[in-house]
């Protein structure tokens with residue numbers, strides 16, 4: 001952002017003097033660490049200075065980081081909002097300071113979409129629907145299907161939307177019953193603890209729908225500790241397709257994974273360059289992603305980047 005009056009501040013020249021502030025959610029999952037690697041690697045490659053902060057999944061830490069980037073008068077602020085709400089005040093401060101904001105990965109529920117220039121990330125409702133469509137087809141011959149849902153971080157866009165998309169699809173048939181739904185905060189330990197508890201109260205559960213691989217991997221530990229066979233006695237469908245999840249899928253412990261790509265770094269560099277050059281950027285850029293069966297995981301594993 002140029003200084004008020006006087007000569008233009010950083011970012012007036014080519015790439016080499018652009019400064020970007022990125023406020024990351026944390027390091028809660030394999031997806032998140034792959035996302036951080038992609039972003040840091042892409043800015044390194046582009047020769048653009050990236051100030052980076054890890055909020056340990058706390059919104060107040062992300063808000064503090066954004067405020068510090070405003071103080072430092074960076075050219076662009078980018079962040080992945082840990083939860084959907086509570087951002088309007090700090091985003092207004094960035095707007096008043098003339099610093100454009102790019103949302104990556106997760107969305108905000110602000111009514112005023114002038115508070116950010118672009119959103120780059122997945123369609124989480126679509127991801128939930130893909131998981132639901134697999135469940136409907138996998139359990140076509142069953143009379144009743146008891147489901148445990150391991151939710152992502154409470155209030156996070158991927159948790160809200162993956163639950164919504166899934167419910168939209170399975171809600172059409174009353175044979176599907178979500179007997180318990182609880183947050184595991186997108187972590188492996190969270191998934192394990194919640195699954196241990198839910199297994200005690202729901203020993204006859206047929207399926208686990210975990211909002212990310214890490215909670216699914218935690219659930220596998222709990223299911224095995226209870227003497228049951230994950231992927232057979234209790235089927236598991238997850239979202240992400242990170243390496244550890246894909247290995248469990250190839251090993252038959254997970255039955256289906258909906259991909260959510262963390263590789264947003266290069267597209268973010270592209271958006272930053274356009275914003276600094278005053279060019280138009282699309283308001284919403286949705287990432288390409290697919291789904292994996294157990295057979296497809298065996299095929300895809302050797303080439304997976306994360």
Ligand code: GZL
Nearest residue numbers: 028029031032105158186212
């Ligand atoms: C989704 C991302 C989620 C991942 C989790 O885009 O926000 O957060 O699905 C990660 O693994 O913790």
